[in-house]
Amino acid sequence: MPTVEVVAAVITRGDGVLACRRNADREAGGLWEFPGGKVEVGESAADALAREIREELGVGIRVGGLLHRGVTPMNGRLVDLACYWATLTDAAPSSSTDHDDIRWFGRDELRDVEWPEPDRAAVALLADGAESGDGV
Structure with a gap:
């Protein structure tokens, strides 16, 4: 199976975590994800993640350490997703090119919405209290 390497930003603000809901007309439409x-x-x-966040959300980030990396079979390919801690270097985003909603979730709310399979391990880590080890 072909492998697609994907990166995602776990952007935090206080106790909130930024998540984005995929546009309905895209693969995994209607599901929440970490942007990337x-x-x-x-x-x-790191360069890919900074580029993707700038393209999708129009903001800059500082990429921190790895929260989780996993490989998930999806639609005839393997999705190799690496979720990195990140902090905004600009104001919080207000819109996205790939998403119809952007929201800050408390960690206790992360399991209340539907996530694509590749994101679920990182969601579980965050909901269970994972903290960045590098000050991000």
Whole structure:
């Protein structure tokens, strides 16, 4: 099976975690996810994540350490998703090119909405109290 390398930003603000709901017309439409996207050939994970967040949300981030990485079979391919801690370097985003809603969730609310399979391990870690080890 072909593998798609994907990165996602776990952006926190106080006790809140930023999540985005995929547009209905996209794959996994209507599900919540951590923003991010595919890593391009020759691009580092951190560079890809910063680029994707700038493209999707129009804001800058500082990429921190890895929260979780896992491989999930989906639709005839393997999704290799790496979720990194991140902090905003700009104001909070108000819109997205790939999402119809952006929301800050308390960690205790993360399990109240539906997530795509690749994101669920990171959601569980966050809901169970995982903290960034690098001050992000």
